Amino acid sequence: MKSVAAVLHEVNKPLEIEEIELDGPAEGEVLIRFTHAGLCHSDLHVMEGDIEGWLPMVLGHEGSGVVEDVGPGVTRVAPGDHVVCSFIPSCGSCHWCATGQQAICDMGASIMRGHLPGPRWPISGPGGRYGAMCMLGTFSQYGVISQNSAVRIDPDLPLDVAALVGCGVPTGWGSAVNAAQVRPGDGVIVFGVGGIGVNAVQGARFAGARYVIAVDPLANKREMAERLGATHSVATGAEAAALARELSRGLGADKAILTPDKMTAEVVAEAFEATGKASTIVLTAMSGFTEQTLRLLPGVVATLYKKTIKGSLFGDCNPTSDIPRLLALYQTGDLKLDELITRRYSLEQVNEGYADLLAGHNVRGVIEHQHG
Ligand SMILES: NC(=O)c1ccc[n+]([C@@H]2O[C@H](COP(=O)([O-])OP(=O)(O)OC[C@H]3O[C@@H](n4cnc5c(N)ncnc54)[C@H](O)[C@@H]3O)[C@@H](O)[C@H]2O)c1
Ligand SMILES: [Zn+2]
Ligand SMILES: [Zn+2]
Known part of the structure; x- marks a missing residue:
């Protein structure tokens, strides 16, 4: 299927908005319709070359959305589920996950290589094979991600603020x-x-x-x-x-x-x-x-x-338990999230959003994705 995404082709160049081609979800993978993406400073570190990754790369590692389809063997989420995307995947079985330290899951070692485990490259475009930041690439209308990166949340929760609980x-x-x-x-x-x-x-x-x-x-x-x-x-x-x-x-x-x-x-x-x-x-x-x-x-x-x-x-958090836990604190009013969103942008305005962050205007800018 097709999706529109913001892609980094070269360090120190603006992100390019372009149409990408997305494969369907394979074993253990999930097709997600991203609804919101947060503009975290770590993407800027990639744009400025401090953090190296596969290029071209669809940036964005803070996000939320709705599961559209799942590949074989997916047990963590089902179509229709609302999810927060964790920028750190959790495999559940490595030494670190098994000892309650999902933030340093071994899968995290490869999150800037652009591909999903396999390696699987579900994204392509005019520039050939495209990577996705942190195995997510939330600056896109749709994405194919590992189920290890998707955390199901209460469907009553607003997806805009939920996006921020994927990283910041x-x-x-x-x-x-x-x-x-x-x-x-x-x-x-x-x-x-x-x-x-x-x-x-x-x-x-x-x-x-x-x-x-x-x-x-x-x-x-x-x-x-x-x-x-x-x-x-x-x-x-x-x-x-x-x-x-x-x-x-x-x-x-x-x-x-x-x-x-x-x-x-x-x-x-x-x-x-x-x-x-x-x-x-x-x-x-x-x-x-x-x-x-x-x-x-x-x-x-x-x-x-x-x-x-x-x-x-990731604040030494365990994504699968701490993302829902933090959102529960939002529901009781103990954690403020609405206040964090300074400005909302369309995907096409992503470079403007980062210019605003650099100019010091935003606590968090959020992209609101449009679909069809
Ligand atoms: N360890 C992790 O898991 C993890 C996860 C996400 C982000 N990060 C990193 O955390 C950092 C902050 O990210 P962010 O999205 O909050 O960035 P941000 O740009 O929103 O905020 C940074 C703030 O630091 C202030 N600042 C700059 N120099 C300062 C100084 N010398 N003393 C005090 N304040 C200063 C800026 O004015 C700005 O308000 C980035 O380096 C980002 O890559 C780390
Ligand atoms: Zn971040
Ligand atoms: Zn693990």
Whole structure:
């Protein structure tokens, strides 16, 4: 069948809107009509070459939709189901899935290679064989994805906000709740409160943080962070460090969560400086694979202060259980999702959406797909 999609052909070039050809679903695969796709910063890392993947590639790894058809052997979803697409697949049987760590499922190792397990290449176009970002490619009207990437949700839930629970929401929330293990009374600093960081703010507050300092150079992001649970907000890491000390009689913050648009040695050093003894620093933001982002001086302070520095993928969440769990918190009003959508775009406006993200206008932009 045919679909219209936004395709990256070359690094540092705009996405091209074109008609692609999609094969039907094979064993273990699902044909999905994508209804919504979120504009996460990770797609920009691909467009700018920080994260390398197969090109041409249909971008988009945050999305939701309706199952249209399933291939042989599909048991997780059925036609008509509403689903959230998890940017991390979960096979259910590798060592990591079997030990409750689906976020680091072995299938994740190949999600930028463009193909589905097999390898299977369901997408083609004028440029030949096309890949799909994170085995999804949600910047398309339709997609063929692995059932391991599809999580069925309550059909009453609005699919626009549900799309954000495929990446930004669990990644941010889980960076605070699971990776940093925020405890009642903790002092928390979140560096960078865009689409991911603002959800770290929500998670930290819900987990009982005494204070949550949102750091962002942009006033509109700081305002949203305060609306969604930050007790304080500042423009720089140095201000956050001073404020954390003031709020803790000199102890410093207990937890720092790093969600700026790009991880840098500078922001890691700021977090190292702002946190106190027995603190945890969570590295969530991405950077180029050759960039040295850990450069701490004096590093021995990590030893003397018993500090933990850890990475986190998908907020250490388990997609199959945590996507429905987060949506249940939305239904009770404890997790705010409607507020996260700053602007809606058609697929044709995807480059404008990313220009708005780069200009600092959006917490999250969302593509609303049109069909026929
Ligand atoms: N680990 C994961 O599983 C995972 C998943 C999704 C996204 N990411 C990464 O998380 C990062 C954030 O993504 P996003 O979609 O929220 O991006 P975003 O562009 O929406 O937000 C980034 C925010 O950081 C702010 N910022 C920039 N420099 C800063 C600094 N030095 N100090 C404080 N704030 C600063 C920006 O003003 C912006 O508001 C990206 O690197 C993305 O690739 C990681
Ligand atoms: Zn993302
Ligand atoms: Zn697995």
